[in-house]
Amino acid sequence: MTCAPNTGPRTPCGRRFHGEALLPEPPPPHHRDRASRPRRADPGGPALTHKEKSPTPISIVVRAADPVSLQGAEVLLRRSDGTVLLPADQVGRADVVLVLANEVTEETMSWMEEASTISSNPEMRIVLVADRISRPRLARAVRHGLVSVLPRAHTGFPEIVQAVLSSRAGSAQMPGELLRSLIEELRTLLRDPTGSILPGGFEGREVEVLRLLAEGLDTTEIAAKLNYSERTIKNIIFAVTRRLNLRNRTHAVAYAMRIGAL
Structure with a gap:
């Protein structure tokens, strides 16, 4: 280690006395840490921001x-x-x-x-x-x-x-x-192009049957009007009452009317 010549109130290794404390010599301006210098924005790059924008909540x-x-x-x-x-x-x-x-x-x-x-x-x-x-x-x-x-x-x-x-x-x-x-529901609708999803979970042909029941027709008359067998009409009524936990066909008609399916 080489010490600087003693040209003033310095210690042998070149640090100035400052009261009772020993302060290091400040480095020359061109030796300052580059990290301490203000960062300049690149004219051709994106603008620097202090905080990234947070995503919209x-x-x-x-x-x-x-x-x-x-x-x-x-x-x-x-x-x-x-x-x-x-x-x-x-x-x-x-x-x-x-x-x-x-x-x-x-x-x-x-x-x-x-x-x-x-x-x-x-x-x-x-x-x-x-x-x-x-x-x-x-x-x-x-x-x-x-x-x-x-x-x-x-x-x-x-x-x-x-x-x-x-x-x-x-x-x-x-x-x-x-x-x-x-x-499966999509397949059902594709098999029956006239089918639809209506209020209350009813399907298109179920509403048709309930509407005719509401008009006073019996299962035989409904079957003839819709060109179905009577067994099919009875199966439709049974399926809708069971699926929606309804007591009977009268309850099914009343429920469909109440929720606006009829």
Whole structure:
């Protein structure tokens, strides 16, 4: 180590006294660390920013028949990054509608239909957390914007949030049995071009039969009018009452009228 000549109040190795402290010699200007110099923007490159722009948060509306589930989901969503919770009366602005239910009923379907009807967002998506949904209602829900179905009994909140965030990016998830059910419903509609999915989970020809029952026709007269066998008419009535848990044909007609299928 070579020391500088002693030309003033310095230590033998060239550090100046400053009171009782020893301060190192400042380096020459051209030896300063380049990292300490202000960084200049490249004229031909992108502008430098202090902070990257964060992605637009996803606006969410939660619907649930159970007030406890509704409040719990809303509290947890407020704490989640990347989400903004909207009140139910602003469902038309939502990116995602999260629906919580044990079993999908006509009330549940009405929430999805309302969101689909009044939404001003063509990319609006519905995420359903439920344990039971019938095949016709599943098909109707898809038409209203349903993209993901999560089994309520086996799904935690982190999985729900992930499904909500993924749906915005175009992802969808559905249990295998529901996917198969949806495919079967599509096959049914393709086999019967006149078939349709109507309120209450009714199919097109079921509504035709119930409408004629409401007009007072019996099964023989309905069979002749629709060009079906009487056995087919009876099977249609039996299938609809069993699937929708209706007591008899009179109950089926009353139910169809009440929900607007007739």
